[in-house]
Amino acid sequence: MNTTLSDIVSRQPATEPWVEGEKIPWREPEFSRRMLAEHLTQRHDAASRRFDTIDSQVDWIHRELLSGKPSKILDLGCGPGLYISRLARLGHECVGIDISPASIAYANAQADERDLQCSYLLQDMRTADYGSGYGLAMLIFGEFNVFRPSDARAILVKAHAALSPGGVLLLEPHTFDAVREMGEAGAHWYSSDGGLFSDEPYLCLRESFWHPDHAATTERYYVVDAKTGAVSRYASSMQAYTDAEYRALLSECGFGDIRFHSSMGGDVNAHETGLMVVTSRKRKYPALT
Numbered sequence: 141m142n143t144t145l146s147d148i149v150s151r152q153p154a155t156e157p158w159v160e161g162e163k164i165p166w167r168e169p170e171f172s173r174r175m176l177a178e179h180l181t182q183r184h185d186a187a188s189r190r191f192d193t194i195d196s197q198v199d200w201i202h203r204e205l206l207s208g209k210p211s212k213i214l215d216l217g218c219g220p221g222l223y224i225s226r227l228a229r230l231g232h233e234c235v236g237i238d239i240s241p242a243s244i245a246y247a248n249a250q251a252d253e254r255d256l257q258c259s260y261l262l263q264d265m266r267t268a269d270y271g272s273g274y275g276l277a278m279l280i281f282g283e284f285n286v287f288r289p290s291d292a293r294a295i296l297v298k299a300h301a302a303l304s305p306g307g308v309l310l311l312e313p314h315t316f317d318a319v320r321e322m323g324e325a326g327a328h329w330y331s332s333d334g335g336l337f338s339d340e341p342y343l344c345l346r347e348s349f350w351h352p353d354h355a356a357t358t359e360r361y362y363v364v365d366a367k368t369g370a371v372s373r374y375a376s377s378m379q380a381y382t383d384a385e386y387r388a389l390l391s392e393c394g395f396g397d398i399r400f401h402s403s404m405g406g407d408v409n410a411h412e413t414g415l416m417v418v419t420s421r422k423r424k425y426p427a428l429t
């Protein structure tokens with residue numbers, strides 16, 4: 141059933157996270173084509189950071205986490221491969237997994253053109269086979285929180301299994317306060333001549349909710365086509381974790397040497413203050429499930 145403007149007027153508050161929708165539609169071909177442009181633009185850092193920031197973060201990963209030595213790297217939610225294409229140029233063998241068809245097509249084309257040691261899988265990281273023998277697994281730019289807690293835990297367990305003993309997990313989740321503030325942001329809207337949600341002019345009405353009992357948010361997006369008034373509706377949720385919860389979760393999934401960093405390389409960008417960096421190492425005994 142299509143959403144109408146009347147449905148927006150008569151809407152009810154969101155009561156539970158993840159009930160109204162899993163995520164924005166990363167895997168839809170047309171959405172992913174428009175999202176790829178957002179990843180690659182050098183005008184903002186909303187979908188991926190700008191290239192000069194990525195260059196310095198890649199340098200930090202290479203020097204601080206991998207001691208400058210060649211390794212095998214897994215990038216979960218790699219997008220267009222902006223990190224691992226650079227890491228491959230530094231001598232690492234890289235695997236990227238993402239559900240966005242346009243991003244994976246772009247990443248594959250770059251790898252072919254530049255003859256990079258990168259392979260990409262167009263798959264859902266919840267179900268994908270990660271392979272094994274990695275020195276580093278990474279899941280960055282806040283995507284961790286968008287998974288239901290059970291999926292997030294299962295991803296950590298699979299990453300643990302894919303790492304070699306002593307291998308590093310690089311996680312860049314949101315801080316607890318950032319997720320809560322997003323949930324408490326209320327309703328706001330913008331207009332676009334054509335952008336992420338459509339090539340045609342549209343209004344985007346956003347509304348967020350904080351679920352204190354779950355420490356989670358729901359964000360709704362009503363996208364109203366400016367010519368026809370047709371409404372598309374999307375929703376996504378995010379789980380908030382305290383630092384102690386991140387620490388406990390990583391420990392339960394078999395990681396030790398857990399360290400918190402304010403950013404990758406100390407170069408804090410004001411847009412990103414809601415993110416934190418957590419590194420840990422695979423302990424030598426099996427993860428709990």
Ligand SMILES: C[S@@+](CC[C@H](N)C(=O)[O-])C[C@H]1O[C@@H](n2cnc3c(N)ncnc32)[C@H](O)[C@@H]1O
Nearest residue numbers: 166188217218219238239240263264265281283
């Ligand atoms: C915020 S973007 C970050 C992209 C990249 N890590 C970067 O920083 O440039 C999140 C990425 O996660 C991907 N993603 C979201 N859910 C996913 C899933 N279930 N499996 C694989 N990839 C997923 C999206 O397609 C998107 O490319």
